[in-house]
Amino acid sequence: MFEKILIANRGEIACRVIKTARRMGIRTVAVYSSADATALHVQMADEAVFLGDAPPRDSYLAVDKVVAACVRTGAQAVHPGYGFLSENAAFAEALAAAGVVFIGPPVAAIEAMGSKAESKRLMAQAGVPLVPGYHGHDQSDERLTAEAEAIGYPLLVKASAGGGGKGMRVVSALAELPAALAGARREALAAFGDDSLLLEKYLDHPRHVEMQVFGDQHGNYVHLFERDCSLQRRHQKVIEEAPAPDLPPAIRQALGEAAVAAARAVGYVGAGTVEFLYQDEAFYFIEMNTRLQVEHPVTEMISGQDLVEWQLRVAAGQPLPCRQDQLQPRGHAFEARLYAEDPHKDFLPATGTLRRLRPPVETATVRVDSGVVEGDTVSVHYDPMLAKLIVWGEDRATALRSLRRALAEYQIVGVASNLAFLQAVAAHPAFAVSAVSTKFLDQNRAALVPPAPPVPAELLVCAILEVFYRHRQAVAGQAAASADPWSPWASGDGWRMNDDNHFDLTLLDGDQRQTLVLHFRAADQYQVDVAGQTWPVVVRQAGQGEVVAEINGLRHHLSVIFEGAELVLVAQGLHHRIVVDIPGDHDGDDSAATGLVVAPMPGKVTQVMVQAGQQVDKGQPLVILEAMKMEHTLLAPFKGMVTEVFYTASEQVTEGAQLLIVELLE
Known part of the structure; x- marks a missing residue:
């Protein structure tokens, strides 16, 4: 077993790995950027190495700096967490060249399954059903447009190397395709360093069901049951649960067999997740994530296994701790993701200081995974997740009651959050009876994000x-x-x-x-x-x-x-x-009346779509702002004339920065 490992990540996953490593007697090394000098994972680790400035490319994505940190500290292995370098084959190769173990799958498996397009070709050869789509190497607009016409609308444009909803667009008609391709490429390149895309038929009411798989270096494979991740917003999971409710036994068994077959086909080692869309008692492979998933705690809760410990043991050459026949699911678990974002502003990521952060008390059935504490600052540089709330119960109804109670006990003040939104989802009658699909949140948005009621x-x-x-x-x-x-x-x-x-x-x-x-x-x-x-x-x-x-x-x-x-x-x-109320101290915000378009959060201007003297219609895109790895399009508040433009592409802006002025046309 390893004596010392480095965690090439931040936030709650870095803290999670440190806790397991400490329990196993393994020393840990944290890495951090200038924005994370006082972060919780830095304080928890035995050692910490500064990587560079806050932008990920200068710190957490800098392969040479992370490898140098391993050599400097004598770390024998690297746990990549998820995101950043977790599915980067070049990073795994660089570690191997330095004599450091990558706690993840072999490079060949990362390359084969880390690419959505390549993995779909492999699964097609293996006979696993796929959603109709295009996964080819020709990435020209002409070829993608032709394939889109052949697939039919609506369709999904997806980043081939990505995940988490980044680099993803739903296209309803041909006229929307050029902008969707351009936006998805920009976002994919910024998030993953790869702008290649694939196209898929857009299913109208699917559930998102995924299987947790594990392989070791001795040819052993198991699955640790399925998770339902259908509650998604902008293709990013919000609440996950395990096991998936109301699956026919035959489908459940077939999903497990298909997932293990997928892992075996590429000689997979370590933790991986095989993701499927399920609709009308049929399932379709969509991708394999060659890493630990954000929602892995629900699997841990129903299996009684520590998946991070499994990762460390398998990477050290040990066999899997259990055979398939030794694994049995017990009870039901939910995970709710708490984000710094404002549901009333189209879920824009939020920044600020956590003046109060009081999670519920952790018990044997309530768990909180977090990388921030009260007083921390949520910055613009990284994913805005604050914490994951995980609950377990003997059955789904019991677990759901526990989820509702734990959410009610949470206090988050100082930064806008999705806490009330999660409470509304957990309380929704359709969610109580599992009547959900990946469209559920969009279809019920008005009920889930109502106007604030009067204070009693x-x-x-x-x-x-x-x-x-x-x-x-x-x-x-x-x-x-x-x-x-x-x-x-x-x-x-x-x-x-x-x-x-x-x-x-x-x-x-x-x-x-x-x-x-x-x-x-x-x-x-x-x-x-x-x-x-x-x-x-x-x-x-x-x-x-x-x-x-x-x-x-x-x-x-x-x-x-x-x-x-x-x-x-x-x-x-x-x-x-x-x-x-302080008289004279609240004049209100009349920016919409004056046509002043301001940045809703700090970020980088990636595209200015208008120029001074140009007439625009209400709702017309004006500026694209990139913040927290996502693009946000700012629209014209009314029909008018652009009179002034204050920023150009690639410029950084602060929250509230005046971007341009639109003068009302009568």
Whole structure:
């Protein structure tokens, strides 16, 4: 077994590998970029090596720097995690040349199965059913257009070397194809260094079912059952589960046999995932990921096996820990991916500081894999995943209840997240009965991302309590340091000459202004006027970010987090954002009215599609911004004339940067 390994990755997967290696008595080396100098995986590892600047090509994708780190530290093997160099054959070859073990499959298998096009050709030869499509070497627009016409629309344009929805476009008609090809190539080149594409017929209601496979250096192969990954947004998985619900036994067995046959055909070694689309009791091979998958924890939960430990043992030359007949699935597991992104802004990745990050308590049935902690900054440079929440239950219904409860216990403040979106998905009646496909999230988007509801009056009452108790503490401190600490004006109890003691606060809930009046009745007892009602209140706790209060006889408990003039109220799993109204301090954002197009997040301008003096229609693409490995197209807010363009392609911009101005045409 290895004495020391290097983890050529970051985030939660690096932390996950470090935990398993530590349990096995193996020392670990972390690598990091300038953006990750204080990251959790760097703190957890026994040693750490600085690679370079934040952009991945200068750090995590720099093969020579990672190999040099191995030589410098004496690491005997490299665990690549997923993403970055995990499926890079040149990286595996460079490690071999340096005498370092690559904890993954042989180079030949990476090359054969890492390419979607090549893997489909191999599977066709092996008789595995494929989705109709084109996987050829001719990548000219003319050939791709001809093949698209032959396949028929709608179809899928996919990066041959990619995954995670990057370099992927759905095309509904010929007119959309040129832009889709160009965009997919740019995104694929940026994410994978390879802009080759393939085309596939777009199935209208498939499920995404994949098989976890393992092979060793002694010719042994097993599968560790299937996962259902149908809940996807932009072809990126959101919630996964294992085993896949409602699969006919014959299909389940056939999928396992096909996956093992695929691994055996290329002499596979280590962990791999064979992915299929399943529709109308038929399945089609789509790709094989020659690495550990993000969703591997659900397989671990139902199999009772540590797949990272399996990887390390197999890479060290040991046989597989189990035979197929020794593996039996038990119970049901879900994994929900928490991302820094804003569902109300078309899921744009978000950046910022995690002012509060409180996951649920981990137990034997609740697990949290994360690479960030409270106080960390989410940057523009890497994938915006914050954590993976994994739960297990004796059956699917039990596991789903556990998922809902654990999501309700999560607190994420400081960065926009998809937490409420995940809660809505987990609560959806169709999801409860497994009536889903890869189209589910798109088809139910309105229900899953509704407008923010008004903040309940009881929570507004709790908000004024927290604000007042903090105000009273501040006043007491100022009074103690003043020349007249006994002045009634410094009592902090709302004392007023010739008037009832009260404390007033105006809060903005979206566009609604709510004025609250807190009346003093006795020690920690009040009446609060809000929304035309008077609420009797007894305070049990307030002033330190947690409020416990009995309001009209019912006890409430919520957290209050201050972000400048904004308050985030966290109660019963829901996050509500309100603003303390400061007169003259909220003029609103009129950029849409003036036609000012701004960057919604930091990134790089990859294409400016208009020029000054050009007339545009509402919704016409203006600028393409690349951020967090994805492209985001900014559209004209109305029909108008472009009067000024401030940036050109390849320029970096900050969030809120003014990109161009469109003048309204009447």
